[in-house]
Amino acid sequence: MRWIIKPIPEKQQVIHLQEVLGVDAIIATLLVQRGINTFEEAKAFFRPSLEDLHDPYLMKDMDKAVARIEKAIINNENILVYGDYDVDGTTAVSLVASYLKTYYPQVATYIPDRYAEGYGVSYQGIDYAHDNDISLIIALDCGIKAIDKIAYAQEKGVDFIICDHHRPGKELPKAVAVLDPKREDCSYPYDELSGCGVGFKLIQAIGKNRNQTIEDFIPYLDLVATSIAADIVPITGENRVLAYHGLQLINSKPRIGIKVFTKALKKTKLSITDVVFQIAPRINAAGRIKHGNHAVSLLTELDYNTAVDFAVDIDNYNTERKALDKQITKEALDQIEANQEEDNFTTVVFKKDWHKGVIGIVASRLTETYYRPTLVFTQSGDKLAASARSVRGFDVYEALDKCSEHIEQFGGHKYAAGLTLLPEQYEAFKTKFEQVVRDNIDKKLLTPELVVDASLDLNQITPKFYRLLKQLGPFGPQNPNPVFISDNLQDTGHGKCVGEDQTHLRFTVKQQNSNQYVGIGFGLGDKLPIISNKNPFKAAYHLDENEWQGNVSLQLMVKDIK
Template sequence: MRWTIKPKPEEEKIKALATQLGVDGLVAQLLLQRGITTFEEAKDFFRPQLSHLHDPFLMKDMEVAVARIEVAVAKGENILVYGDYDVDGTTSVALVSSYLETYYPNVATYIPDRYTEGYGVSFQGVDFAEDNGFTLIIALDCGVKAIDKVAYAKQKGIDFIICDHHRPGKELPDAIAVLDPKRDDCSYPYDELCGCGVGFKLIQALGSKRGQTIEDLVPYLDLVATAIGADIVPITGENRILAYWGLRVINTNPRTGFKAIIDQINKSELTITDVVFVIAPRINAAGRMEHGQHAVNLLREENLEKAQVFAKEIEVYNTDRRNLDQEIAKEALLQILENKEEEGFTSVVYKETWHKGVIGIVASRLIETYYRPTLVFTKSGDKLAASARSIKGFDVYEALEGCADTIEQFGGHKYAAGLTLLEENYEAFKAKFEEVVSKNIDRKLLSPEIMVDTVIALDDINPKLMRIIKQFAPFGPGNFAPVFMADNLNDAGYAKVVGQDGKHLKCRLSDAARGRNGFSLEAIGFNLGDKLPNVVQKGFSAVFSLDENEWQGNITLQLKLKDIK
């Protein structure tokens, strides 16, 4: 791994902010590195206010969207709330449909089948709407590029309102309204909302017309916070406010479906990390293993006993998904070794029986071992389908464009994409992809980078610092948890490997070599078991974040190791 220490702000700025806030220089430095330079900005950062959410009518087409829904309600039209099968899509559908149903009954939901319909708006979905008498479709987390499907619906007398957050193409669909802050002609002040965030702006606008305040809509923010975490959008600006208050709902008064999931995992207070790694995979598992509608049913359910039944079903899907992706990842790693492809610039693997619902997760798992652009293929009908994942700093979508002559279809973005090709073109694609990547990748990108906020001594770390850093949360892109480096460390004599197959490292670190009276701290390094030889030597360096370990009711400060040299 490459360790990159962030530039330190000017000393005068650190002192000035520290004085304004009554904090020490270290905290002031961390805030300045996050773009916070004044007392007011710090206040907004530590205490996000719902009153600072933007007016939803600043979004292009919002007035039109609200007016069309009001007409539908007045005329008694049937409304179909349509969304993708991933977390962002299913939470969006649960959000908008459950809100509309608080005052209007003619609402139904639709999630496309991952395997028969694929991503986004489908012709099959439009046919379903026609067959069942729906005259308005609200599409969430998809639709901004569905020009042909929206035109097809229009021929059938079905109107579309699109709520999306993906970048539009050169042409927009001929919908009644296209709500997307990434539209070039949209002047909405924040363009990093997730799909569920755009859906929330729609119900915020609808609510304002009905005399509701933002406080009336807070119960829906558990869904928005979950989508923000799962979709890995920046936790800055408006997203930070939505995530902060959404987490508060999850931890104090979650909807029944979330309560049914949380009851199974036995954790007192959930962070955004728990949402990403505990709640989101369970919601996602429904669409991967069975059907995304199962997730919507759970998120909309108000009866706890029924929700618990749904949650148990989804737990089974998640267990099956986890077992399957681990099994396929082992087979894929073996394939790389058997083909002697460890030394290349890419990983491309294929087996016709691999489950299409987990190949994206498998691609991410392979990157943990071989850090390079990766594709995992499986058979899909009479073609091969793949999920592509990339590494920080390398645009895999652009690389796929360089292989377009071997591909049938592809789509996605810089770090994740999907594609299909004819089986006879697989070997040609594999060779071409390796060639394109090897020509265009900066070699240093093949070592993962750790961004370090600052170098500190171990005895700078104390419960007060931990309490302040916890208030930096929720963490995510644009506001990752602070990462520190300490050097000239010793193990206090307790280093050992723990966990299955000795995968993890547990130790107690001391900077006694600096003559600091033997001050030491517990440390855990997940998947760093192979670093044990480094720890038993004297005078090593470590990169870590601060963490709390809860054991038998006791909470202690510990270092969460990221790397050791």
């Protein structure tokens, strides 16, 4: 790993914050690094307020969207809430449908089948609407590129409202309203909302029209926070406010469908990391293994016992997903080694019977192993479908755009995308993608980067320090969990490899005259020789609480050792 130490901020700014906030130099430094320089900015950061949310009507086409929904209600039309099969899509559908049903019964939900229909708006979904006398579809977390499908819906007499957060193409679909803060002609102040976040702005706008206040929308924030965590969107601005209050709801009074999972975790307080690694994969597993409808059924269920039954099914899907993930990752790694592609700038692998529901996870695993832009392909009908993942600092969406002559369809973000192509284009695409990345990537991006916030002596770690540190959360992109380095560390002699396959490292560490702390380094088992024989070493880590049998202690979550 390349350790990148953040520049030390200007001393006067740090001293000023120390004085006005009554915090130590490390906390003040972390705040200045995050662009917080005044008491007012710090107050807004530490106490995110729902009053700071933007007026939803600042979003382009919001007035048209609300007017069309109100017209549908007046005319007794059937409404279909349609969304993608991942966490962002299923939470968005659950949010908009459950809100509309509080005052209008003629609302149905639709999640496309990952295997029969593929990503986004489908012809089957439009036919379903037409056959069931549905004249308005609200599409969430998808639709921004569905130009042909929206035209097909128009022919069938079905109107569309699109709520998306992916990058638009050169042309927008001819829907009644297109809500997407990434539209070039949209002046909405914040453009990093999740798909569920855009859905939240829609119900907020409908509510404003009906004289509801922001307090009426708090019960939906557990869904928004889950989508923000799962979709890895920046936790800044409006997302930070929504995630902060959504986490409070998850920890106090979540909807039944989330409560059945949080109860099983046996933790007194969940963090955004718990949502990312414990709740989101379970919700995702429904669409990966069976059908996204199962996730929507769970998240909208009002009876606890029924929700428990749904949750048991979803847990089983998640267990199956983990087994597939492990098997396919091994097969992909074997394929790379067999083809001697370790020196490539990209990883592109394909096997026709790989499970389409887990290729995105496998792409992430391969990126962790080889640290380069990665595509994992499988057969999907008469085409090949792939999930793409990138490395920090490289835009895989733009790279795919440069290969578009070989691609049937693609969409996504800077670091994650999906695409389909014809089988006969696979080899040509693979060659072109390697060339595009080779020509455009800064070579240093192919070595993992670890951004370090500050140096810390172990004796600076106190309960008060950790309490303040936690208040910098929720953590995520553009507001990461602070990484510290400590030098002249020494293992007390208990360092060992742990885990089923002995790939993790666990040790007890101290500095001269300091308290001892347990350090856990996932995937760092090969670093054991560095810390052995009481050799001095330095570690990069972030602080975390370990909760075991009712006891809570601070530990170092070690990212790297030198």
